[in-house]
Amino acid sequence: MKMRSVLITLLCSVALQLTAQTPVSIHVDLAKTQGAYTPIYRWFGYDEANYTTMTHGRQLLTELHNLSPVPVYIRAHHLLTSGNGVPELKWSSTNVFTIGPDGKPAYDFKILDGIFDAYKAAGVRPMVELGFMPKDLAINPDPYQVHYPQNTISGGSNNPPKDYAMWGELVRKVTQHLVERYGRDEVLQWYFEVWNEPDIAYWHSTPENYYKLYDYAVAGVRAALPGARVGGPASTGPGSTHAAAFLNGFLKHIQTGKSAATDGPIPLNFISFHAKGHPTVIGTHVQMGLSNELNDVDKGFAIIAKYPAFKHLPVIISEADPEGCAACSAKVNPANNYRNGTLYPAYTATAMKAIFDLSDRHQTNLFAMLSWAFEFENKDYFEGFRSLATNGIDKPVLNIFRMAGLMSGERVSTTSTAQIPLDAILASGIRQSPDIDAFATKSTHNAAVMLWNYHDDNLPAEAAQVQTTISGIPASVHRVLLHHYRIDEHHSNAYTVWKAMGSPQQPTPEQYATLKAAGQLQLLDSPQWLAVTSGQVIITTKLPRQAISLLRLEW
Structure with a gap:
């Protein structure tokens, strides 16, 4: 165990030096599959079942349906x-x-x-x-x-x-x-x-x-x-x-x-349990507790794996969240203000890959990662509830699920010079260098790569220069169409637009329309055709802290 701890510390130190001194290099190999991409993202839940029939509840249900090519499930x-x-x-x-x-x-x-x-x-x-x-x-x-x-x-x-x-x-x-x-x-x-x-x-x-x-x-x-x-x-x-x-x-x-x-x-027919993180306020900033949630998942999978008769059953993590109280707003707990900005979706992207990796490690049948988040009626705009939308305005976190809905097929191999090893995250979270990593899928005529620059501590930091090499593109394909989606301070983010307006609690119709548009998933650049050389393309981007990109290739 001591040697393992030293190795984890060394790997984190190397990742920190690479992040600070050189561009991050990410390699995606479409030829190396890692199992099916189960749509674990398409599950949502909430305490207040009666919100379902209210105007904003009905609107949000339709949006949830529209983000996934396969049926979305709701637990209340x-x-x-x-x-x-x-x-x-x-x-x-x-x-x-x-x-x-x-x-x-x-x-x-x-x-x-x-x-x-x-x-x-x-x-x-x-x-x-x-x-x-x-x-x-x-x-x-x-x-x-x-x-x-x-x-x-x-x-x-x-x-x-x-x-x-x-x-x-x-x-x-x-x-x-x-x-x-x-x-x-x-x-x-x-x-x-x-x-x-x-x-x-x-x-x-x-x-x-x-x-x-x-x-x-x-x-x-x-x-x-x-x-x-x-x-x-x-x-x-x-x-x-x-x-x-x-x-x-x-x-x-x-x-x-x-x-x-x-x-x-x-x-x-299925086994369900919950997994929760534990954010706190450190001085004046929020520090997430990703390791808490992932340890819940790790221990739950390990228990299920001990029962051969049940190991094949679908596992539904019927609440998988950064903490435990959706109805506790930032007014009650200041740490919960993370829910309004990009920290929440960046955390979710990092957790999603780790949960897939833990399922592979324990050889369990991961079926769902249900986000206990919906919407709260008649509350202040961006009050800091764990919700997907506020008064009908989509929050940045909803766009991570839209990104996940654009991925399909099989999971494929990714490596990054700035990824934090899974065992290190389980041991101590992401508290030293950021986790700049990727999760990727491929289908017959497309591939998708989700990138993130995540850290448990919500503090300002320089953006990372990221070079993503995608190899294993079929030999018959000579050009691919790239759509580059982004969640950051300036894209897919109604919260920063709302703050720039002066944080209105009674926005005008014009302001409301602007916020509705800002809450949608947005492209970083115009779609572009890329030439494929020797079965690969190389895409470079600047990825800010707590930002997420989705690189979607079609051919």
Whole structure:
């Protein structure tokens, strides 16, 4: 371990010297494939399910649909929570289930239908999170709703059911209704996840009772829709001892093959857990905690890899984010102001490649990296929530997902003279030299290279001169068309435009139109045709700190 630590330090030192003294050289070899490019970027989620049907929520859903050539999936909390359907921070409700004076269950799907109808209208698909507990079904339900900024998960909505069979029947009824409304073939394309983070205060009971909750839930889903995709446990980051133990315990429970609901095998079609970073304020600047998130992923993959029977199952990181509270704005935590600018997308690009690399290392079936970010209604412009848009204006982070949507096919080999080794990032993040690296894909008639200049510390720095050599272009191709997309202070960035306007909280119609346009993914230069020599092209660019480029070649 000591020799490994010395080697990591030496490699980081060499990268620092190269970055400071010479241009960065990146080599992409399209002939060396590294596996399929699974579209892990196309998953999003949020606490406030009722935002779905609001004007900006509907607009954003359409934008999410449009950024990906394959279906986008949406996960939301509170789909079964009791209430009037009025959202608050970290709260929503559908009032789908009540128990009448006669003691019999009653179902009202009006609010739930509105949410799922909005998904259908936008062309996105639900990841149906089965939670939280309806008031009339919860043990000791009062107080049921606890309002933010108090601990919103301390209320009765996170209690276990007083009757597990009734819980299973609720899930069956909901699933049956979804099948009747949207069609069997459509709902078979969805994913059903049982609860959220049951290893912490989102679940006011024991792990064993969660296993029971899971058993009854999946039995209910499968009773209404045989073949439905069901899974869990959506536990917190396995980098912590208690979360690792919970994920292990859940998989051991599935392995027993004895459901509390059916006394038979326990269905499991995917495995989910969460991974979070940990930003802080150091003096006057934000320092990200990328290593925290990646260690969660590393430990989670390692646990799953220990179970041969489950190792092939899709792994959905159903929350993968720089930190844990989307609804905590920069007014609450100044470190969260990173969410408005280019640091957030640069972090996301770096994390995405590392997560693919960790999946390759553990030989797991990585399927999704879900960003727990959507939008917040009736809040200040650029207030610093973890969101993709603010009052209908797209933030820079949304453009990293647009870039990812322009990549397809197979992942291919990349090397960089200024990349930080994966083990070094796991050990200490990116705290010395920046990580100037690339992630690339190729298809039959195109290739795409994502470049970034990322550092955990959000401090000014000189731009890097980057020379990217792309080799392995088919011998029959003599010219390629380059589209060079960029996210930086001056491109694909409505935040800097808004600040230049004087940070208006009531922009004029003209200002609003300018901000809408500035929030879209933009080209750095006009498209250009490049000559191919000996199967390769060389592209040079100046890449600022916390900036991202996408070089897309077509032939």
